[in-house]
Amino acid sequence: MKFSILVNEGPYTHEAADTAYQFTKAALDKGHEIFRVFFYHDGVNNGTRLTTPPQDDRNIVKRWTELGEKHKLDLVVCVAAAQRRGIADADEAKRNGKDADNIAPGFRISGLGQLIEAGIQADRLVTFGD
Amino acid sequence: MSEMEGGIVKKFLYVNRKAPYGTVYAQESLEVVLIGAAFEQDVSLAFIDDGVYQLAKGQDTKALGVKNFSPTYRALEDYDVTKLFVEKESLEVRGLSADDMVVPVTIMGAQEMAEYMNGQDVILSF
Numbered sequence: 001m002k003f004s005i006l007v008n009e010g011p012y013t014h015e016a017a018d019t020a021y022q023f024t025k026a027a028l029d030k031g032h033e034i035f036r037v038f039f040y041h042d043g044v045n046n047g048t049r050l051t052t053p054p055q056d057d058r059n060i061v062k063r064w065t066e067l068g069e070k071h072k073l074d075l076v077v078c079v080a081a082a083q084r085r086g087i088a089d090a091d092e093a094k095r096n097g098k099d100a101d102n103i104a105p106g107f108r109i110s111g112l113g114q115l116i117e118a119g120i121q122a123d124r125l126v127t128f129g130d
Numbered sequence: 131m132s133e134m135e136g137g138i139v140k141k142f143l144y145v146n147r148k149a150p151y152g153t154v155y156a157q158e159s160l161e162v163v164l165i166g167a168a169f170e171q172d173v174s175l176a177f178i179d180d181g182v183y184q185l186a187k188g189q190d191t192k193a194l195g196v197k198n199f200s201p202t203y204r205a206l207e208d209y210d211v212t213k214l215f216v217e218k219e220s221l222e223v224r225g226l227s228a229d230d231m232v233v234p235v236t237i238m239g240a241q242e243m244a245e246y247m248n249g250q251d252v253i254l255s256f
Contacts, residue, residue: 008256041154041158041256084154111165112165112166113165115162115166116165116169119140119142119251119254120137125253125254127253127254130155
């Protein structure tokens with residue numbers, strides 16, 4: 001089956017961020033396809049490379065990057081939600097006159113249309129969050 | 131789901147369960163609806179639980195220091211988003227009726243709402 005994943009909650013605060021990852025990994029392990037993982041609301045915070053959890057804790061951002069590399073996942077952070085919360089790639093930072101970017105490797109910033117398309121193209125869109 | 135000229139048309143249902151203020155979900159849900167309208171899908175919106183307050187008339191956010199985005203619901207018609215369903219039980223327990231809503235809505239009982247959800251292709255719950 002072809003899945004799209006919507007992550008609506010930030011890392012560490014809400015288990016939804018972990019469950020989304022576990023679900024995505026399990027689906028891939030079972031041979032399913034992941035069309036796209038879309039990060040919205042506080043979910044965009046799953047895509048900052050500045051995350052530095054304690055060493056004995058999981059690194060939620062790095063985990064996505066690694067899974068993304070392994071399976072060529074399309075990890076998309078919503079641009080409108082990202083701007084509000086200070087998540088930027090080099091282009092966004094430049095466009096908005098910021099002195100730095102912080103997007104994690106393997107993630108890209110794009111519009112909400114990518115979420116709608118994810119719903120259209122996948123057999124199932126699965127939402128993680130409240 | 132149906133195939134129309136120009137691509138796939140799916141039934142998209144946006145489920146709004148949260149109060150308009152206090153969290154950003156309602157506002158960012160509306161942003162998805164507005165962007166999504168350009169994709170010419172079969173769109174409807176459901177308002178359940180505290181989500182019914184999103185459509186309540188007379189919202190005044192001055193003291194909160196945040197934008198009152200409720201007028202935007204009135205613009206949905208211009209985007210051809212006209213199927214707005216409000217759950218009957220959620221309205222009743224909050225002492226509200228269709229007359230208290232900023233836009234024309236269809237009142238739907240919980241059972242009917244469940245059946246309606248069953249018939250959807252994509253459900254985005256905020």
